[in-house]
Amino acid sequence: MDIAVVGAGSLGSLLGGMLAREHDVTLVGREPHVGTVQREGLDVVGVESFRVDPAARTDVPDSADLAIVAVKSGDTAAAADALADCALDACLSVQNGIGNEETLAASLSCPVLAGTCTYGARLDGPGRVDFTGRGEVVLGPRAGGESAIADEVGAAFRAAGVETTVAADMPTRLWEKLAVNAAVNATTALARVENGALADGPGRELAADAARETARVARKAGIDLSDDRAVSLTERVVRDTAANRSSMLQDVAAGRRTEIDAINGYVADRAAGRAPVNETLTRLIRLWEARD
Numbered sequence: 001m002d003i004a005v006v007g008a009g010s011l012g013s014l015l016g017g018m019l020a021r022e023h024d025v026t027l028v029g030r031e032p033h034v035g036t037v038q039r040e041g042l043d044v045v046g047v048e049s050f051r052v053d054p055a056a057r058t059d060v061p062d063s064a065d066l067a068i069v070a071v072k073s074g075d076t077a078a079a080a081d082a083l084a085d086c087a088l089d090a091c092l093s094v095q096n097g098i099g100n101e102e103t104l105a106a107s108l109s110c111p112v113l114a115g116t117c118t119y120g121a122r123l124d125g126p127g128r129v130d131f132t133g134r135g136e137v138v139l140g141p142r143a144g145g146e147s148a149i150a151d152e153v154g155a156a157f158r159a160a161g162v163e164t165t166v167a168a169d170m171p172t173r174l175w176e177k178l179a180v181n182a183a184v185n186a187t188t189a190l191a192r193v194e195n196g197a198l199a200d201g202p203g204r205e206l207a208a209d210a211a212r213e214t215a216r217v218a219r220k221a222g223i224d225l226s227d228d229r230a231v232s233l234t235e236r237v238v239r240d241t242a243a244n245r246s247s248m249l250q251d252v253a254a255g256r257r258t259e260i261d262a263i264n265g266y267v268a269d270r271a272a273g274r275a276p277v278n279e280t281l282t283r284l285i286r287l288w289e290a291r292d
């Protein structure tokens with residue numbers, strides 16, 4: 001399969017690197033990462049270590065069988081614009097947050113699949129990505145149900161050794177992932193700790209509260225997500241990605257804007273005053289973002 005990964009940051013580079021073991025992959029990212037991959041290939045080190053030679057560029061190619069969108073949720077509209085003239089059979093979002101698929105679908109004429117990803121990754125420098133936690137990709141039609149293209153993409157991922165489930169209930173899966181991100185990302189970013197620090201103690205309680213609030217908002221939106229399931233999914237991801245620095249912690253450490261609006265901010269907005277933990281986490285991260 002000819003695959004373009006739009007957003008070759010930590011996760012995009014890890015997924016693209018794994019897929020390049022089996023498929024023709026083009027990483028679309030920024031310099032100096034792109035130039036280093038062009039010259040020297042991509043080194044993946046950690047849970048699995050290997051070297052691959054995907055193509056790499058800073059702009060979107062003219063065509064691909066599949067575009068995987070891995071940009072930050074604040075950059076989805078720009079990615080949709082960039083992909084509008086690319087001839088595609090399908091597009092798959094593996095981003096955090098809710099609503100990315102709709103933004104992509106508004107600009108693209110191919111089917112847009114929804115996806116979640118719990119693999120842990122950290123861009124360690126140009127041309128090198130740390131594989132910090134084995135997770136899972138879950139993908140399927142964005143409105144739920146089944147489709148041949150989702151099955152085909154799932155089979156292509158599995159053939160490359162990416163743990164993948166093709167799901168008929170992506171709307172629920174996206175909310176489940178939102179609960180995990182609401183629990184883990186801002187908490188670890190503010191406390192400057194790896195995901196594993198939320199396995200017990202005060203971090204565990206805080207994470208569980210944020211997950212429960214998200215489940216409550218999900219149920220209001222008609223999604224069948226119990227408090228217990230939101231908490232147990234969070235505990236599983238914390239265990240499986242214990243050594244990972246969450247994407248928000250990586251953003252804060254690098255002085256970058258975070259995805260707070262698409263995660264805890266989204267939950268707090270929808271809860272209209274009934275999600276105090278998500279609201280507080282949002283305010284603290286926004287306070288940090290507003291620094292000089």
Ligand code: KPL
Pocket residue numbers: 096117118119120180181184185195237241244245246247248
């Ligand atoms: O999605 C993640 C993220 O960091 O954004 C998790 C699954 C929490 C892994 O760190």
